[in-house]
Amino acid sequence: MNCREFKNQFEDGLSLNMQAENHLENCVECRSFHSENLQLSQMFQTLPKVEAPKDFEFGFRSKLANAELRKPLSPIWQTLRYLLPAAAVLILGFVIVNSNLFSTENNQQVAGNNEVIEKSDVTAEEKVSQTQTLVKEESNTATALENTDEEPSEDLAKSETNRILKNNLPVVAGNTQKQKNSKKADNQKIFIKDFQPELNMSGILVRDNAVTQSEQINPLGINPDKKIYDPQVNIEKKTFTADEILLSLGIKTTNENDNLRVNSVVKNSVGETSGVINDDLITAIDDQKVSDKQSTKGFVQGKTLKIQRGENQMIIAIKSN
Amino acid sequence: MALDKYGKSANAGGTKTAVESEILSDHQLIEATKNGDETAFAEIVKRYQNPLTNYVFRMLNDYQEAVDIAQESFVRVYFAIERYHSDYAFSTYIYRIATNLAISEIRKRKRRKLYSLTGLYQYDGDEEKEFQPEDEKPLPEADLVSRESRQIISKAIVALPEKYRVPIILREIEEKTYEEIADILELGLGTTKSRISRGRGLLREKMRDYFDR
Numbered sequence: 001m002n003c004r005e006f007k008n009q010f011e012d013g014l015s016l017n018m019q020a021e022n023h024l025e026n027c028v029e030c031r032s033f034h035s036e037n038l039q040l041s042q043m044f045q046t047l048p049k050v051e052a053p054k055d056f057e058f059g060f061r062s063k064l065a066n067a068e069l070r071k072p073l074s075p076i077w078q079t080l081r082y083l084l085p086a087a088a089v090l091i092l093g094f095v096i097v098n099s100n101l102f103s104t105e106n107n108q109q110v111a112g113n114n115e116v117i118e119k120s121d122v123t124a125e126e127k128v129s130q131t132q133t134l135v136k137e138e139s140n141t142a143t144a145l146e147n148t149d150e151e152p153s154e155d156l157a158k159s160e161t162n163r164i165l166k167n168n169l170p171v172v173a174g175n176t177q178k179q180k181n182s183k184k185a186d187n188q189k190i191f192i193k194d195f196q197p198e199l200n201m202s203g204i205l206v207r208d209n210a211v212t213q214s215e216q217i218n219p220l221g222i223n224p225d226k227k228i229y230d231p232q233v234n235i236e237k238k239t240f241t242a243d244e245i246l247l248s249l250g251i252k253t254t255n256e257n258d259n260l261r262v263n264s265v266v267k268n269s270v271g272e273t274s275g276v277i278n279d280d281l282i283t284a285i286d287d288q289k290v291s292d293k294q295s296t297k298g299f300v301q302g303k304t305l306k307i308q309r310g311e312n313q314m315i316i317a318i319k320s321n
Numbered sequence: 322m323a324l325d326k327y328g329k330s331a332n333a334g335g336t337k338t339a340v341e342s343e344i345l346s347d348h349q350l351i352e353a354t355k356n357g358d359e360t361a362f363a364e365i366v367k368r369y370q371n372p373l374t375n376y377v378f379r380m381l382n383d384y385q386e387a388v389d390i391a392q393e394s395f396v397r398v399y400f401a402i403e404r405y406h407s408d409y410a411f412s413t414y415i416y417r418i419a420t421n422l423a424i425s426e427i428r429k430r431k432r433r434k435l436y437s438l439t440g441l442y443q444y445d446g447d448e449e450k451e452f453q454p455e456d457e458k459p460l461p462e463a464d465l466v467s468r469e470s471r472q473i474i475s476k477a478i479v480a481l482p483e484k485y486r487v488p489i490i491l492r493e494i495e496e497k498t499y500e501e502i503a504d505i506l507e508l509g510l511g512t513t514k515s516r517i518s519r520g521r522g523l524l525r526e527k528m529r530d531y532f533d534r
Contacts, residue, residue, distance in 0.1 A: 011518050039532050041493065046471050050371075
């Protein structure tokens, strides 16, 4: 028996036969091999058998329960589980890329076309003033009602109607009496209703009580967003004192012998664009003397200003731009 | 088949109790589990929990992880029980599953170790203490030597490359036959033998200083 045969027999775990025993006695190398392997096996035997913990089955059951929770994923969902995030990333990427494109386009528009911006600015302004107007109209109703009995000034009524026509507001001609007789309930139902403004001597817009109430539901009987901007609406509908009007135009004044001396004009204000400068003496607004400022009638139209500049008397038109 | 799995009451007469289970073979227990008998699978767990835990522990030298992997092996068996065929002994089947789980854990650790070498990941796996069974008696002085040698052999086993480590443990600790080991590892008998032989050779070299001359 050679060494190789001996090792094979030993490693196969068979008990050594006579030939092997003989070889072992004569071969130093195989003796050492045999001895070392036996010692190694003994060392293995000294290793304690590790046991499972007492709660092993409990741990197994809880793992089982967890796995069962995870299990119901159908093959379709298992596929989608990977596809969905990928799709989400793609969509996100698409959105980001596109939003970049859009913002670039916008920038080009801004750079290339200032008119567009001006236009849109005006529109924004219009919207703001429209809202203000609507609010003011309502708050002024009480004041206006005091003057209901007074006959409207023909000129002002005319200009009011013209303005409304110009603004494409639906106007159905009618008279005050007729309006007064109409029932409140009916007014609320009519979408485009009679609109005949009453104006007093000072040009304050006066409304019938019934109309006002229905307007609280739908002011002017139409969609307020469709109303077209008129810069004078602000002034027209409210009772202002002269210095209040001027202040709203950006002109700060102090009283001087019943006239108003301009102290300062706000930059880019209506006052400045209209051509008012410091030290102008404003004597009248729309033919109405500013000395009337204590009057409850107030100033309404605000289309022109009568100014004394040095020696010169002049009338300038109020321009918004 | 589905009816069978939940049809415990329909099968009431044939359902085995836990006491009866003890005398049943693994294959019979598996069949009972397939028929919805939970106690049958509990019996299987009871039969294999200790050898499996010991086996995986010797591979990893980490008791908590060994318990974890042994439990996970039972979970895998439970879910795949419909697919289990009695071509192999059940022990071969469950050892194969545990082996695969343990090997993937070994590889995971190897990767972590690689990271720790580059300083990216701190891993102190080598510092793990040897598992001491709680009920171990106080050691006489003579046993201190064997205790030391136990630690040495444990470390030497864990330090073996995995392809030698697994068959050596199966052979020397679990005392499986070469045929069983070949089945568990899905290797040829010759390859299995040569790996065990080579593993032994490596261990002998490492342990040479501790051998009596």
